[in-house]
Amino acid sequence: MNEHEGGEHAGQEGGEGGPLVSSDPSVDVGETADEVTVLESGTELERTIDLRGGLAIGVGTMVGAGIFVFPGLAAGNAGPAAAVSFTIGAVIALLVALPTSELATAMPKSGGAYYFISRGMGAPFGAVVGIGLWLGLVFASAFYLVGFAQYAVAVLEEIGASALVVETVPFLTVLGVGFGVALTVLSVFGTENTTKLQNAIVSLLLGILLIFLVYGSLDTLGLFGRETVPEQFLPYGPFSVLTTAALVFTSYLGFAQVATVAGEITKPGRNLPVAMIGSVCIVGTLYVVTILVSTSAFGSGQLATFGETAIVEVARSYLGLPGAIAILVAGLLATVSSANASILSSSRALYALSRDALVPPRLGRVNLRYGTPHVALALVGGPTVVLVAVGRTEVLAEVASFLHLVSYGLMCVALVVLRQSNPDWYQPSFRVPGYPLVPVVGAIASFSLLAFMQPLSQAVGVVVSVTALAWYLLYARDVELKGVQLDA
Numbered sequence: 331m332n333e334h335e336g337g338e339h340a341g342q343e344g345g346e347g348g349p350l351v352s353s354d355p356s357v358d359v360g361e362t363a364d365e366v367t368v369l370e371s372g373t374e375l376e377r378t379i380d381l382r383g384g385l386a387i388g389v390g391t392m393v394g395a396g397i398f399v400f401p402g403l404a405a406g407n408a409g410p411a412a413a414v415s416f417t418i419g420a421v422i423a424l425l426v427a428l429p430t431s432e433l434a435t436a437m438p439k440s441g442g443a444y445y446f447i448s449r450g451m452g453a454p455f456g457a458v459v460g461i462g463l464w465l466g467l468v469f470a471s472a473f474y475l476v477g478f479a480q481y482a483v484a485v486l487e488e489i490g491a492s493a494l495v496v497e498t499v500p501f502l503t504v505l506g507v508g509f510g511v512a513l514t515v516l517s518v519f520g521t522e523n524t525t526k527l528q529n530a531i532v533s534l535l536l537g538i539l540l541i542f543l544v545y546g547s548l549d550t551l552g553l554f555g556r557e558t559v560p561e562q563f564l565p566y567g568p569f570s571v572l573t574t575a576a577l578v579f580t581s582y583l584g585f586a587q588v589a590t591v592a593g594e595i596t597k598p599g600r601n602l603p604v605a606m607i608g609s610v611c612i613v614g615t616l617y618v619v620t621i622l623v624s625t626s627a628f629g630s631g632q633l634a635t636f637g638e639t640a641i642v643e644v645a646r647s648y649l650g651l652p653g654a655i656a657i658l659v660a661g662l663l664a665t666v667s668s669a670n671a672s673i674l675s676s677s678r679a680l681y682a683l684s685r686d687a688l689v690p691p692r693l694g695r696v697n698l699r700y701g702t703p704h705v706a707l708a709l710v711g712g713p714t715v716v717l718v719a720v721g722r723t724e725v726l727a728e729v730a731s732f733l734h735l736v737s738y739g740l741m742c743v744a745l746v747v748l749r750q751s752n753p754d755w756y757q758p759s760f761r762v763p764g765y766p767l768v769p770v771v772g773a774i775a776s777f778s779l780l781a782f783m784q785p786l787s788q789a790v791g792v793v794v795s796v797t798a799l800a801w802y803l804l805y806a807r808d809v810e811l812k813g814v815q816l817d818a
Contacts, residue, residue: 441682
């Protein structure tokens with residue numbers, strides 16, 4: 331065992347009929363009943379996230395760039411056929427979501443991709459993925475919080491209240507940091523509070539988007555008498571569809587966050603696959619309809635001139651100033667929900683690393699009153715607000731996408747490895763249809779998309795991965811996790 335595995339966790343003996351626990355913090359005894367996940371210290375992560383909450387995490391994380399950033403950029407690259415690009419992205423996401431669903435029902439534990447890969451492929455791969463997910467989600471959280479502050483200022487300007495923006499202080503930074511602290515503190519006080527907030531935000535967000543998209547779709551069909559912009563569906567050729575698919579795939583980096591909090595999902599055998607697969611289908615449909623409505627309103631050429639605010643101008647064209655304000659509010663909600671879900675998921679990745687002693691075990695301490703990993707949350711919220719204060723988060727968001735794609739590809743590989751080795755404890759309640767084709771194609775597609783990313787993002791992603799591997803070799807090289815039983 332690793333010399334670092336001794337910790338300050340006091341073990342308890344399981345009495346007759348009681349939960350089996352261990353004094354070794356690397357051992358996750360992990361009873362996975364529908365109500366709780368029992369930890370080695372006798373404390374619990376309560377299963378308080380139901381199917382609606384799981385869908386809210388998946389949808390809330392993904393509904394962001396695909397609607398509020400990419401319509402103008404994607405239409406400029408591929409025209410109306412950008413809808414096909416989003417469809418391709420959804421198909422690739424499903425090719426990963428299906429294997430992830432099988433792994434999650436076999437191992438419904440906090441940590442998601444890290445936990446699956448470490449058990450299927452070993453601790454070195456797990457360390458690279460786990461540390462990568464922790465940092466990647468910190469980067470993404472900072473990006474979302476900066477976006478939230480920008481949308482908040484845009485809303486104030488649109489309603490004529492820009493005077494409320496205090497110019498003598500860095501208003502964007504203060505707003506982003508303030509909400510980052512607030513979301514972290516809320517997560518410490520209980521996962522149930524976080525999921526309630528997530529459910530409310532996503533419900534309101536989807537309500538606004540559905541009104542806009544239904545109206546826009548009816549207008550596109552000519553029911554309101556306005557002529558749509560005539561345009562060739564594939565103006566820039568078929569290759570543009572593929573390159574645009576690589577660009578917009580970052581919109582789908584979110585469904586796996588559901589698996590990261592698998593230790594807190596109720597009825598994991600049913601709710602985990604439904605939440606992951608369902609969130610991809612819901613979001614993919616929203617993206618495709620958004621592109622069709624947007625290109626119908628202006629045409630891809632003019633839409634591209636609006637850049638990252640194209641969707642606001644589309645809403646303004648349909649519904650006037652109220653439409654523009656409504657979409658800005660929706661963008662505000664989308665960034666909050668994405669940051670909220672990312673902070674929650676990042677802390678669970680770090681928590682899982684600590685349970686396996688790949689990082690100091692004290693990082694996995696669970697607050698006995700609230701049942702949340704408060705130390706891990708502090709190590710997510712703290713760096714996040716620092717990055718918000720520093721700014722320059724755009725590159726970090728791309729690095730987050732790089733690290734996610736690495737984990738997605740390795741999850742597909744881990745599924746094949748576990749199917750081939752077939753350990754006794756691997757008994758998923760959901761099995762991937764079309765095995766082994768689905769996970770093999772999912773892995774190839776995930777790794778292939780890395781080649782389309784910016785060189786700087788690729789370089790930083792590689793540096794993070796190499797650093798994580800070096801940490802493992804220096805700190806925890808004698809930790810063995812491949813094929814480890816869940817209850818031993």
